[in-house]
Amino acid sequence: MKILLIGQGGREHALAWRLRKSDLVEHIYVAPGNGGTLREPKVENIDISALDFPALIQFAKENDITYTLVGPEVPLVHGIVDAFKQAGLLILGPDKYAAQLEGSKSFSKEFMNKYHIPTAKSQSFSDLTQAKKYLTTQTYPVVIKADGLAAGKGVVIAQTEAEALYTLENFLEKDTLGESGHLVIIEEFIAGEEASFIILSDGENMIAFPSSQDHKARDDGDLGPNTGGMGAYAPAPIITEERHQEVLKRVMQPVLDGMKKEGHPYVGFLYAGLMIDNHNQIKVLEFNCRFGDPETQAIMMLVKFDFADLCLQAIKGNLKSTTPEFKSLCALTVVLAAHGYPNHPEIHKKISGLNIALQKGERIFHASTQLKEGETLSTGGRVLCVTTVGESVKIAHAKAYQLIKKIQFDGMFYRSDIGYKAIIRE
């Protein structure tokens, strides 16, 4: 098989690594990839943007690509799956309609309400006066969400009415998020513990990946500004076997049934961002129409089966006969970030230590790097993801932080407590 993988982050490096381990895979092209994907055997970067659908389609046709796999949400929300299918090409992911589960929070909330999927109470507004009026009926904190994609900047947990008003004005009037903020959702705040839950569906059947937990805050103890994710581990002990079954039955199955009814069977990865509230109730905070980043980096370490074949079976609608097995181990990934992240990361820093010998169960996935004249340079805020496995989260945690000591770049920082909630439970 020849696979075209779209994207350029840590998630895509982890996916490329897992795909290339398949004996069925001859070659993987990553568009555009990064300094980590190009180091992998059988993997090659190609200089085509993830949003240049005509060029990607032409490349897939000319290079006899067996199927295309999409990492990030933006091409999915813009309809890459519809475009590839129209061109007669195989691709794994939801179509443009189904990708609205991530692309439009108001669509997602309406869908959840229609199909009785547990979620926080909310209302949508495009009119500032009406939104302000609704605020007077709310208690604090309250959550304000921009409807469209906003690269992690579209959710504000307002602690006071003043902060809520300021956010509404920014989104609806001052246009700080452009089109994405022209519709807002005002949502009840749910206290509890979060977990990520990802499945792969062929439109009818699904397989579940181990649950995971992301660390969105920049600093230790979940303090500081929100980021794209500073680390993750899998599985998440808060998702007990009983809760796992509940998520499949009350969240994932209704999405598959609902999308089928809407005439758009959900094919591809589906990620539910869950909150387990203080009454032990599961609520969906968001859906993503793709794999999580950095959750993928941890989860791919636990895969025991042929991942490239699994993706092909999903495209062909053959998941019913598949029972993929995962390692009964724990995986953990720590993001090494650049000074200034998340707002103004410093880039073009030379990275040392990348040639160290790795043991089994240790990987360094690149998130934002490039290879230039023999040196690996940073190109963004999240630079590397140091990923390890162990018999417990505590062991994986110890291994990851040992490995980090060998890597260095100017301004590098990371959280030192990735996995702490699981370690306390262990």
Ligand code: AMP
């Ligand atoms: P979302 O993009 O909807 O997942 O929101 C980003 C983050 O905001 C989530 O990971 C949560 O930490 C937080 N969040 C979103 N919605 C709520 C809510 N209703 N209650 C509490 N926290 C929330």
Ligand code: GLY
């Ligand atoms: N880790 C959160 C996300 O991928 O959206």
